[in-house]
Amino acid sequence: MSEQAFFQFEQNLKQVNRQGGMCGNSQFILLRLFHHINPRIITALNQALAPYQIQHHEWAALLMAYAAPDYQILPSTLSSLLDLTRTSLTRLSDDLVSKGLLQRQENRQDRRQIVLQLTEAGVNCIQAAAPVCTVAVKQILAPFSAAERKQFEQLLRKLLAHLSGDALSESPKSGMPNFHRTEDAYLSYQTKAQTVGQNGSHEIAQWLNQKMPKFS
Numbered sequence: 001m002s003e004q005a006f007f008q009f010e011q012n013l014k015q016v017n018r019q020g021g022m023c024g025n026s027q028f029i030l031l032r033l034f035h036h037i038n039p040r041i042i043t044a045l046n047q048a049l050a051p052y053q054i055q056h057h058e059w060a061a062l063l064m065a066y067a068a069p070d071y072q073i074l075p076s077t078l079s080s081l082l083d084l085t086r087t088s089l090t091r092l093s094d095d096l097v098s099k100g101l102l103q104r105q106e107n108r109q110d111r112r113q114i115v116l117q118l119t120e121a122g123v124n125c126i127q128a129a130a131p132v133c134t135v136a137v138k139q140i141l142a143p144f145s146a147a148e149r150k151q152f153e154q155l156l157r158k159l160l161a162h163l164s165g166d167a168l169s170e171s172p173k174s175g176m177p178n179f180h181r182t183e184d185a186y187l188s189y190q191t192k193a194q195t196v197g198q199n200g201s202h203e204i205a206q207w208l209n210q211k212m213p214k215f216s
Contacts (some may be wrong), residue, residue, distance in 0.1 A: 041140055048136035052129045053099065057082070059133065061092055062101060062118065066126050071118035072105070078116060101125055 010029055045056040054062070064081050065073045079089040093116055096102040101122035107113035118126075141149055 044136055044140055045133065048132050049129055051132070052125050054096075054101070054125065054129070057092060058096055058101075059129065061096060062122055062126055065102065065116060065118045066123070071123065072107075072115045073117075074107070074113060074115055096122075 009032070013028065042056055045059070049055060049059055060082055061078060064078055065071055068077075075086075075089055075093060078084075078093075079086060082089070082092075084092065093102060093104075096116075097104060099121075100119055102116050103119050104114050105117050107115045144152060
């Protein structure tokens, strides 16, 4: 949807409210913006990563493996960090294994478990794609100043905390989902990222600086 098309959507919504006031206009528009912005962010990241034959969710999985000791991570841990179901994580892992970027190995600490480990090709992929992804992220957030980005981050964190609260816990009456796992997964994801040098809202190149100084 183009900006002009979204403007028309907004005008139509205003007309609906004039006829009966069935929903809060400004609040609904704000949430609808999320709906239209998110796929555009994903498209931009996928286009940047296309030369490396991976997509944004695969990139995130590779980074989490890169952050782990010896580049090894349990599937259950990765599922939590990426906020994926077991089925979705299995499909994602299968894709990355077939591309030669991850491999499944027996856990040395517990032979009953299988770990996912970055291959040499996976490490090379991260190192090659990092600066390209950094540019893409900067382009996406180009309309914002540093102060605005920080404020935007704080507002989104506030919304995430709200959606993760007990007030929105699942109940038979409301049918609303329980979001607490989403917040936990995000905080764990951030912690993992910090192990390779991320600091809050710094760009990817900065938080990869610890292991890849040539990209700083």
